[in-house]
Amino acid sequence: MxxxxxxxxxxxxxxxxxxxxxxxxxxxxxxxxxxxxxxxxxxxxxxxxxxxxxxxxxxxxxxxxxxxxxxxxxxxxxxxxxxxxxxxxxxxxxxxxxxxxxxxxxxxxxxxxxxxxxxxxxxxxxxxxxxxxxxxxxxxxxxxxxxxxxxxxxWSTGMMGAENADIPLGGSVLVIGIGAVGLSAIAGAKLLGAGRLFAAGTRPVSVEVAKKYGATDIINYKNGAIDEQVRELTDGAGVDSVVIAGGNLENTWKEAIASAKAGGTVSNVNYLSGADNVLVPRVEWGCGMSNINIKNGLxxxxxxxxxxxxxxxxxxxxxxxxxxxxxxxxxxxxxxxxxxxxxxxxxxxxxxxxxxxx
The missing domain is CATH 3.90.180.10 (Medium-chain alcohol dehydrogenases, catalytic domain)
Structure with a gap:
């Protein structure tokens, strides 16, 4: 053989x-x-x-x-x-x-x-x-x-994250994490018609590609909570769509949900590891009644x-x-x-x- x-x-x-x-x-x-x-x-x-x-x-x-x-x-x-x-x-x-x-x-x-x-x-x-x-x-x-x-x-994973995020034409989008998957989500969000496109990350090499793929704003998570920065930049409004493509189980889901408008969508493509449970923040999710939808997929x-x-x-x-x-x-x-x-x-x-x- x-x-x-x-x-x-x-x-x-x-x-x-x-x-x-x-x-x-x-x-x-x-x-x-x-x-x-x-x-x-x-x-x-x-x-x-x-x-x-x-x-x-x-x-x-x-x-x-x-x-x-x-x-x-x-x-x-x-x-x-x-x-x-x-x-x-x-x-x-x-x-x-x-x-x-x-x-x-x-x-x-x-x-x-x-x-x-x-x-x-x-x-x-x-x-x-x-x-x-x-x-x-x-x-x-x-x-x-x-x-x-x-x-x-x-590309398949990141762009699926954008597809699942229900991005309205001209809508605002936040992508958390700008590794290869997050960058692909940015590329997909632009193709799907995003208007303002926030990218949360710090690596200069990734920031450069994020801008080439269509990011309009770069958020440095080291400067404070992502959701607080998003709210400040949008005059408190938040964004229509969030794609989770990085981060951690301690803070990222809270910040993603807290960044979304009522009726918005949070789309996860991050490979979750390191803990058995994902914590969804009760208050930020409107006690489960905020009309903020959470989607995921392979x-x-x-x-x-x-x-x-x-x-x-x-x-x-x-x-x-x-x-x-x-x-x-x-x-x-x-x-x-x-x-x-x-x-x-x-x-x-x-x-x-x-x-x-x-």
């Missing part, structure tokens, strides 16, 4: 290289060799914060572009050698939840998130994709590997979602490559890129690792 090498979560708080058998390709599936991968803060939550519990020798990673190596007998749209974009979320499209419009929750909560959750991820020489025809997208001409890799999770997957995001890049609506600040080359550099995400230097938004595998 052929084997391959991958970078894995050995157990909680421990990573390392493992060798595994190449996964079997089912009749509707595909085996991919990655050409570009990117670590995510989610990988950090998984390994060092126990956000999804313990995993043994599970290959990490869920953001990839790659080349098809093998397809199943029922796959119609792809063949070996095709370059493809692989969404981070690969739903089971025949599941009941998908048919109700919630494909990222197929089989169980977060069930569409398979890579580095329920099965090995993309940080290896090979990886498996279920339902290839529905989940993969042929790489369009004019899109770089690095840019495409930013679509599969960062980003959509699938080929149609990837095509739409790719079109935003291809037709110049926004530029995904603005998120990429660090580039590595070679399989062994995946480890360095992941630990860079863990260390979070001030000049980092997202790293990518370029691969040229046999």
């Amino acid at each position: 052929a084997t391959f090498k991958g970078f894995a979560m050995k157990r909680l708080n421990e990573t390392g290289w493992v060798e595994k058998e190449v996964p079997e390709c089912g009749p509707m599936d595909a085996i991919i060799k990655p050409t570009c991968v990117s670590p995510c803060t989610s990988d950090i939550h998984t390994v060092w914060e126990g956000a999804i519990g313990d995993r043994k020798d599970m290959i990490l990673g869920h953001e990839a572009v790659g080349e098809v190596v093998e397809v199943g007998s029922m796959v119609k749209n792809f063949k070996p050698g095709d370059k493809v974009i692989v969404p981070a979320i690969t739903p089971d499209w025949d599941d009941e939840a998908a048919q109700r419009g919630f494909p990222s929750q197929t089989m169980e909560p977060l069930g569409g998130w398979k890579f580095s959750n329920f099965k090995d991820g993309v940080f290896g020489e090979r990886f498996h994709v279920n339902m290839a025809d529905a989940n993969l997208l042929l790489m369009p001409e004019g899109l770089s590997d690095e840019g495409a890799c930013m679509l599969v999770d960062m 980003c959509p997957g699938g080929a149609v979602r990837m095509q739409r995001l790719a079109d935003l890049a291809l037709y110049g609506r926004q530029d995904p490559e603005l998120l990429v600040t660090h580039k590595f080359k070679g399989l062994e550099k995946i480890e360095d890129a992941l630990y860079l995400m863990k260390e979070k230097p001030k000049d980092l938004i997202k790293p990518v690792v370029m691969l040229d595998l046999d």
Whole structure:
């Protein structure tokens, strides 16, 4: 049986290289060799914060572009050698939840998130994709590997946060957190018609991209509570929509809800970890009767979602490559890129690792 090498979560708080058998390709599936991968803060939550519990020798990673190596007998749209974009979320499209419009929750909560959750991820020489025809997208001409890799999770998640925030045309929006997901939410909010667009964060590299993506005001959370600054800047009115894309469980939800107008929407795309409960502030939420709506979700997957995001890049609506600040080359550099995400230097938004595998 052929084997391959991958970078894995050995157990909680421990990573390392493992060798595994190449996964079997089912009749509707595909085996991919990655050409570009990117670590995510989610990988950090998984390994060092126990956000999804313990995993043994599970290959990490869920953001990839790659080349098809093998397809199943029922796959119609792809063949070996095709370059493809692989969404981070690969739903089971025949599941009941998908048919109700919630494909990222197929089989169980977060069930569409398979890579580095329920099965090995993309940080290896090979990886498996279920339902290839529905989940993969042929790489369009004019899109770089690095840019495409930013679509599969960062853009999809951040823009879903904006989509869920019920942004009225010309409405005011606050995005809390300006990492890659928050920046993507800013890009999405502008495309959805936001007027005044507040971005809460401090890193200069992210502030620069936030402005390029459409932020009109930058809020430094070190200067005081975010909601108090928003209220001051809006003459007490607050904002129509809030996207939570960072922060902590102690203060962020209170500040988000306290920033919203009556009838506004708070949309969470932050991967919550570190505690078992989320505290919703009673008074700021109007004792539960403020008409401030709270929404959440796991980003959509699938080929149609990837095509739409790719079109935003291809037709110049926004530029995904603005998120990429660090580039590595070679399989062994995946480890360095992941630990860079863990260390979070001030000049980092997202790293990518370029691969040229046999």
